[in-house]
Amino acid sequence: MVPPKLRRFLLPDLNLRYGLRLLLVALATVVLFTQALVPLRIEGRSMEPTYKDGGFTFCWRGRYLISEPARGEVVAIRFAGQRVMLLKRIVALAGDTVEFRNGALFVNNAWVNELYVRTPSDWNLAPRTVEPGKVYVVGDNRTVPLDRHQIGQVERERIVGGVLW
């Protein structure tokens, strides 16, 4: 015997009150998954092994509402809109100097131990200073030749949010 409360929950009366509840839930879902937690289907290998091609995560748009992006964090970067975004890792902030020497990352002339990078790299990039209002981002997969890897400084305002996991 199903308890009446559970029965009402599972098989509610199709009345106006139920319709309004359904509408509110639908609206809340749309707002949640378009404005707060944007689903991301990962395509491409530039963030392997941290994020694999074909993987899934959410972009948490509230991540930087009250804090600023920090080094080592993975962020979603928008292009013209939010249908297509880049996932990249911040390696340097405005004013920092970034450099690659035989695959090793140097920020402000100090070597950075990147535990998330699992593959050898031969990248060489002359030192450059990150401009005000920008951060420097790189992918975790360094096996891709540097000239074919999208890296560089990006405007802070293009960062849509962080990733949920």
Added chain:
Amino acid sequence: MVAAALIAIVAGGLAFRFWPSDERAIRRQLALIESVGSKEAAEQPMEGLVKATQLANLFGDPCRLTVEAGNHTGTYPRQQIRERIVLVRSFYIQVQISLHDLVIDLPEKNLAVIRGTIRLRGQGTSEAIADVQELRAEMAKIDGQWLFTAVTVVEVLAR
């Protein structure tokens, strides 16, 4: 009475959906980029040439092309654009082009400014290819057709 109201709503909706406008004409041109720019693995050379011509016909003669990442700007005649399209398409065995997040502004009569994201996915002659770029373009209505007069590949990540 209810049926008449429903018919009026549907007719109004269809009229709103299909009423000709500059924005719809521009979106049709942009949709052509996706269809004739993409390439199937089984595409025949003649079909490729026809598609390249169709794609080149979307550009004004001449058209200004800018690649911010390479600090490159040039003005090219349509014939040269067509030749470059043929060349670039030959690098791919198969490629799919898609446009996203299109915003079309019509600041003045017969002029449109477009922003959007272009995405290429496919197979090159030796490896898989995936690329995303932000585009900013100007289109002008020339002889009744919306054509690109300037296209800029925006530099999102600056090395």
